Amino acid sequence: MRSNIAHYDLIAPNSLDAVLQILADSPDHYTPIAGGTELMVALGAGRLQGKKLISLWNLEELRFIEVTPDAIIIGAGTTFTDIRQHRVIAAEFSILAQAASWTGSIANQNRGTLGGNIVNASPAADSPPALLAYDAELTLISTRGPRTLPYRDFHLAYKETALEPDELLHSITISRNYKGYKTYIRKVGTRNAQAISKVAIAVLARVNKGRIEDIRIGAASVREYPARLTATEKSLTGKTITPESIAAARATILTEVRPIDDIRSTAKYRAAVAANLLEEFLLSLG
Ligand SMILES: Cc1cc2nc3c(=O)[nH]c(=O)nc-3n(C[C@H](O)[C@H](O)[C@H](O)COP(=O)(O)OP(=O)(O)OC[C@H]3O[C@@H](n4cnc5c(N)ncnc54)[C@H](O)[C@@H]3O)c2cc1C
Incomplete structure (x- = not known):
């Protein structure tokens, strides 16, 4: 059921110190609201539990x-x-x-x-x-x-x-230590714009003469929270890009992701796409 906005209170102190003091005096009492693009949707849908909001919007100490x-x-x-x-x-x-x-x-x-x-x-x-x-x-x-x-x-x-x-x-x-790193990011969703990801992967890798010296893989929609895929990173560190190392990395990522079935996609599709995105990045290094 939709919420009645009159049941909600919003305060907007004009300094970060004032906000922090209010949170310290009554923890769990106020929900911070910044841009409100998540919270106002929840409020509209009747899902916002906290009825007291404290605004962070335009606090210059947080916007820089x-x-x-x-x-x-x-x-x-x-x-x-x-x-x-x-x-x-x-x-x-x-x-x-x-x-x-x-x-x-x-x-x-x-x-x-x-x-x-x-x-x-x-x-x-x-x-x-x-x-x-x-x-x-x-x-x-x-x-x-x-x-x-x-x-x-x-x-x-x-x-x-x-x-x-x-x-x-x-x-x-x-x-600012990532000069020379190869980068990759790809979000797979229903559309190119205005879609929540089914799977997303971002990668940074330092590659020297075809050998991966350092690699970091961040992923969304493949676990219960956004996570680094450290086992897959480990399986690739020190390796050169060959069909065998790509196959091994694909096998590792498939064991490391724990996607779910939901309204946007299936676990099976998400796992397969995660492996495909990683392979796409690795092939781009060749
Ligand atoms: C139409 C639409 C499309 C969207 N598309 C995308 C999309 O493509 N990708 C995507 O990632 N998101 C998307 N979102 C979600 C949303 O816009 C983002 O998550 C946005 O970054 C939320 O920021 P906000 O400042 O509006 O958060 P708010 O709604 O103000 O707050 C969100 C949560 O963060 C807390 N919070 C905010 N700032 C702080 C802080 N400094 N310290 C402690 N807690 C804090 C709040 O208490 C609340 O729990 C979409 C939302 C809408 C409505």
């Missing part, structure tokens, strides 16, 4: 992109349009720019934030495969101070994350 000599730091409140239009991201983090460009519609990209995409924790979200491949680091913040953790450790189970009730996602840090 900082470039340092070693890293790029993206505030959690940065929109997909901000990401898509950023010169350094386009030049150095092309698979993140690509993921931002196929997230929903332009209206979605103007409003939806990277932080909302991560914390919402959908197994099918578009930015996680790229962030996993880049081995991004998250900074979480509360009145207790900031703490960092690798993004690959953030998702704990379906829709469960390492975020504490009084914490917010503050920012996402990506090292």
Whole structure:
């Protein structure tokens, strides 16, 4: 049943400190809302449990992109349009720019934030495969101070994350160490635009004289949460690309993914496509 908007409250403190203090004083009481592109859908459909919302939209402490000599730091409140239009991201983090460009519609990209995409924790979200491949680091913040953790450790189970009730996602840090890496990202969905992925894979690989020295594979819609495919990475590290190494990698990825049947696709199709995408990337290295 649809919700009655009059049953909901929204507060919009004008600083990050004020938001954090309210979350510290009454954890679990308020649901943070950034762009609202997930939450307003849930609200409209009568699925939003929390009736008290605290707005993060336009908090300048969360909406920034900082470039340092070693890293790029993206505030959690940065929109997909901000990401898509950023010169350094386009030049150095092309698979993140690509993921931002196929997230929903332009209206979605103007409003939806990277932080909302991560914390919402959908197994099918578009930015996680790229962030996993880049081995991004998250900074979480509360009145207790900031703490960092690798993004690959953030998702704990379906829709469960390492975020504490009084914490917010503050920012996402990506090292600028990937010069010369081969990159790949592909989302397979019902259509090219405005479709949730059936399977998505992002890969970064450092290849020297045909030998894979380092490889990182981030995947969506093949597990209960977005995940690195570490066994497949291991099976390829140190290998040259031959029909045998490709066949071995295909066999490993098929054991590593745990897709499900749902309204969008079948487990069997998802597993087969994951292996095909990996093979497509490996053949592109030849
Ligand atoms: C029509 C439509 C199409 C879409 N298409 C796609 C698509 O193609 N690919 C895709 O990945 N997604 C898609 N989405 C989903 C959505 O747009 C994205 O997930 C977006 O990134 C959510 O960001 P938001 O700021 O709007 O999140 P919100 O709706 O504001 O919040 C989402 C969740 O994150 C939490 N949250 C937000 N920011 C923080 C923070 N800083 N710290 C702690 N918690 C926080 C909220 O409490 C909530 O639980 C689509 C949505 C719609 C409505």
